[in-house]
Amino acid sequence: MASYYDEHDCEPDDSGVHRNLDLLQFARMLVENSDMLDFDLDLDFDGFTLPGERRAPPASIAVVQALPSIEISAKQVQMGKKCPVCLLEFDIHEKAKQLPCQHQFHSGCILPWLKKTNSCPVCRHELLTDDPDYEEYRKQKEKSKEKEARVESLHNSMYT
Amino acid sequence: MSNIAAARIQREFKEVVKCDEAAKCAIKVEMVDSDCMELRGEIAGPPDTPYEGGNFILEIKIPETYPFNPPKVRFVTKIWHPNISSKTGAICLDILKDQWAAAMTLRTVLLSLQALLAAAEPDDPQDAVVAKQYKEDPQAFEDTARHWAQVYAQAPCNNPGCSAKVNQLVDMGFTETASREALSMHSWDVEKAVEYLMS
Ligand SMILES: [Zn+2]
Numbered sequence: 001m002a003s004y005y006d007e008h009d010c011e012p013d014d015s016g017v018h019r020n021l022d023l024l025q026f027a028r029m030l031v032e033n034s035d036m037l038d039f040d041l042d043l044d045f046d047g048f049t050l051p052g053e054r055r056a057p058p059a060s061i062a063v064v065q066a067l068p069s070i071e072i073s074a075k076q077v078q079m080g081k082k083c084p085v086c087l088l089e090f091d092i093h094e095k096a097k098q099l100p101c102q103h104q105f106h107s108g109c110i111l112p113w114l115k116k117t118n119s120c121p122v123c124r125h126e127l128l129t130d131d132p133d134y135e136e137y138r139k140q141k142e143k144s145k146e147k148e149a150r151v152e153s154l155h156n157s158m159y160t
Numbered sequence: 161m162s163n164i165a166a167a168r169i170q171r172e173f174k175e176v177v178k179c180d181e182a183a184k185c186a187i188k189v190e191m192v193d194s195d196c197m198e199l200r201g202e203i204a205g206p207p208d209t210p211y212e213g214g215n216f217i218l219e220i221k222i223p224e225t226y227p228f229n230p231p232k233v234r235f236v237t238k239i240w241h242p243n244i245s246s247k248t249g250a251i252c253l254d255i256l257k258d259q260w261a262a263a264m265t266l267r268t269v270l271l272s273l274q275a276l277l278a279a280a281e282p283d284d285p286q287d288a289v290v291a292k293q294y295k296e297d298p299q300a301f302e303d304t305a306r307h308w309a310q311v312y313a314q315a316p317c318n319n320p321g322c323s324a325k326v327n328q329l330v331d332m333g334f335t336e337t338a339s340r341e342a343l344s345m346h347s348w349d350v351e352k353a354v355e356y357l358m359s
């Protein structure tokens with residue numbers, strides 16, 4: 001069955017699939033580092049249900065300001081390229097903001113989104129944020145992913 | 161409603177109407193009011209699931225801030241599923257909450273809901289009773305989900321066993337809906353259902 005990920009021709013990232021595990025890990029990390037508890041989380045520890053609204057913080061203001069503006073080419077217009085947020089086709093020579101993942105948007109469409117959360121609306125590529133706690137969480141997540149990869153390669157080298 | 165929200169919904173509406181899935185009658189969307197704030201969605205129960213052959217109606221409310229915030233979606237058709245409230249139709253699905261992305265559309269939402277019917281996530285439940293049954297008594301879950309799909313979503317071939325038990329309680333003076341809910345919650349144990357209805 002077609003899903004969001006098929007539709008956008010990309011793989012679900014781990015943060016989506018293992019969201020609950022990530023959140024639990026995040027919660028544990030916060031408990032372990034009590035100096036970080038001022039981070040507004042509202043976790044309710046009533047078992048395994050963590051509250052639903054847990055969106056990553058806005059993109060870093062400096063990073064957003066530095067996003068390149070590119071000009072839409074005749075070829076792109078010919079191919080009917082659309083802004084993924086408003087779904088309008090781009091006009092020739094129109095300026096678009098480009099994210100590091102190469103996805104392009106009207107600036108009036110992408111800027112409000114990045115004020116809300118730090119990821120590309122199409123592929124969820126994450127931009128840096130100005131939130132030190134979130135960046136710390138991301139670093140931890142990255143580390144545990146590396147650890148998993150190391151365990152896996154060790155496992156593979158032992159059994160192959 | 162803001163211009164971007166209304167304009168986008170109109171474009172998406174056309175996209176759903178002419179998409180492949182609509183041609184196969186798998187998904188459908190209709191305007192409820194002229195300013196596009198409210199829509200009515202329909203999804204077909206996926207094949208090889210207890211929902212197969214059923215037709216499920218959804219209430220879709222578009223916020224002013226769409227597409228920066230997700231649409232508010234709820235099942236109007238009663239359904240027995242771990243991630244959907246059997247009482248209110250409220251849905252627990254990450255993309256309708258914190259995993260929403262502005263490039264998602266009505267079509268991706270409807271297809272994701274269809275995928276949810278095919279693959280429940282009992283560890284992230286909306287209805288704790290249903291989720292417990294799903295994990296502990298898969299056969300009872302399947303019977304119940306199928307029975308609800310037949311009664312509420314016009315899925316074919318009624319399960320005579322379930323219907324007979326519902327009628328048994330109706331004959332005792334309970335309403336049909338209450339009888340069905342009590343039996344569903346207690347995995348079709350008539351004695352336990354009666355006990356529950358009497359308490
Ligand atoms: Zn746009």
Ligand SMILES: [Zn+2]
Pocket residue numbers: 099101102103120121122123124125
């Ligand atoms: Zn992207």
